[in-house]
Amino acid sequence: MVSSTQFADGAVATADRQSATIQGLATPALLLDRDKLDRNLKRLRDRTAARGVVLRPHMKTAKSIDVARRAFPSGTGPITVSTLAEAEYFAGHGFTDMTYAVGLSPDSAQRAMALCKTGIDLKLLLDSAAQARALGAAGRAAAVRPSAFIEIDCDGHRGGLRADDPELLNVAREMAEAGVALAGILTHAGESYALSTPAALAAAAENERAVAVLAAETLRAAGHECPIVSVGSTPTAHFAENLAGVTEMRAGVYMFFDLVMHGVGVCATDDLAIAVLATVVGTKPEKGWILVDAGWMALSRDRGTAAQRVDQGYGLVCDLSGKPYPDLIVGQASQEHGVILVRPGSAATPPDLPVGSKVWILPNHACATASQHDVYNVISSGRHDIEARWPRIRGW
Template identity: 50%
Template sequence: MSNKIHDLDTPCLLLDRDRLETNLERMKKVATSRSTLLRPHLKTSKSLEVASLALKASGGGATVSTLKEAEVLGRSGAVDLLYAVAISPQKLKRVAGLRAEGIDLKVVVDNVEMAEHLSAFYEQTGQTIPTLIELDLDGHRSGVRPEDSIQLLAIGRELDRYQQLRGVMAHAGESYALSDPADLQHSADNEAKSACAAAQTLCNSGLPCPIVSIGSTPTALMGTSYEGVTELRAGVFMFFDLVQSGVGVCRKDDIALSVLSTVISTNPDASRLVIDAGWMALSRDRGTASQAEDYGYGQVCLPDGIILTDVLVLDAQQEHGIIGVRRGSSACLPKLSIGDQLRILPNHACATAAQHGAYHVINKQAEVEAIWPRFSGW
């Protein structure tokens, strides 16, 4: 299959395979240099084809954020999975069902109450569900503070009643709000040290902690080797996006994902172009709004991928994207006609990809080599 992107119906999602493979190789080298396993997060891609490439780089283990991902990926052969969202009692039967199929699905908890539910489930069914304790490093969402030894040990002891404790998991969410390399390095070091300290607390009390899992794309790329860490988790690095560019861990030329759109109206008096990609195609994510450089709803590129500096999607309605020049810039809008195409780099790859049903995989010549379906659901 090889077609020019000009023949595609728009809006549609483009995936640059060369950039994807380069990004995967970069993270593989990072994990090797840090002497850890790589457990890539597949929540961004939700694609069997992307997962296949990612798992070649990782050696087999992967991370998921929904049980639907675990079902689709596990049944396709990715059997070493970590469900990295705090589990609830209602989902235990579904988890156990997947494990009965031969899928080594692990879950996470951050409180004694849920650990007790896991014990009760074992008592009712005799089924063990391996579990990690989620750590909260920065107060940004769920997890146990790593220095809270009372809570940490209470959860650990409850899980160990039926040999369900497998380790600890940390995610340095604060890293997405950083951009200074020194701050990123500090965040990465804190993530590793805090996770290892929590693991040591468990071990000092005679509890098992074979897995010490850390990771976010910024800290994985900025961190260094730290004794005791067993695996790195990261996901958006496969595609990258404008937020990660703003954080400073990639260049815009590393971004593998874009939305192909068509000019449907021009407004020379207002210096605006209108494209057929609104927030339904681009998402409402405005992740760059809090960064030093705001890209509106996306960075505009020519069909061949050349970036039009300071030309942005300034506003987005449901099916309309409004393109203009960044305020204060001396840049000019390209001279385009109705029917001409443009590509838009996303603020947040996860959110933009979620708006589409498939990737149109392109090569360096902007030819479509394949169509890779995406799946969705929970």
């Protein structure tokens, strides 16, 4: 850490965007601890392997070929994507088995077919007969056979049909008539993010499983093949015990974890693999404020912990070893300024962090914070050398 004396003496650090160490990195910057990443990846890989289900990681959090390669140490594998830009990017890097887990529109169907035409097995998502017909038309126009999941709603969170909705069989019929292969059913326990006890998480996981299996059995009983039964959210993936009838699991944020997942109870703060490196640019001792050059542009506007038991503000502040200071959070954020303060109600005293000091800030929501940056500065646990720079993609 840059000491007060060093600063008062006018010593000017050598900061740039290609520095070999954290200390010299221009801030704000996104750090990625490769050891924690690998540990998180292995945890869910082992968990799903032990239960005999395929893990189809969601690349919406990492958006990086380098991270994807660590998720599949021995080659490529099945992945989930959140944009067609991701699908095109990962296809360009050798990934061929993908699910685009956003409901399709006529326009996205057409663009997806162009990718399928190159030999990519890109499975789409729909929940209506009109979408099935549109996808069929896009497939015919491109002379490829489209493949899609029917989205099932397991908890009222977003889109999809209820497993007992008579429309389910109608959509499957329309798919068959339109020449769209039924990849299977897909559901996402999005409401699990609002839970915080092991029992509630286990129940959400069991509900997700049961609803998915019911939908698949309904389809099969009507004569439709339903090869894939895909479930997943990071919380349910880590709390599901019985996965009977499920064939694959999807999760994304588990790679990095974040303070929201910590609040849900899925990980420890020490598991968080990404952090924003920031520099102190001012202090307001009379208010107990420490101002840093990481505002919401670097941290994101995500306040996901505001609804949890412990509100982490815009992030939890750590020293350069990644150890959290007691109750020290980014309490306010404007575009390029963060205000670090002791959590309201805490008796902790803020550390002495003069202008020029550097801190790590653990993010509320890894998907949102990472998306504010174009590159991961990769380190090993406990070390300050920048070992690699991994680019991220963005856009649609």
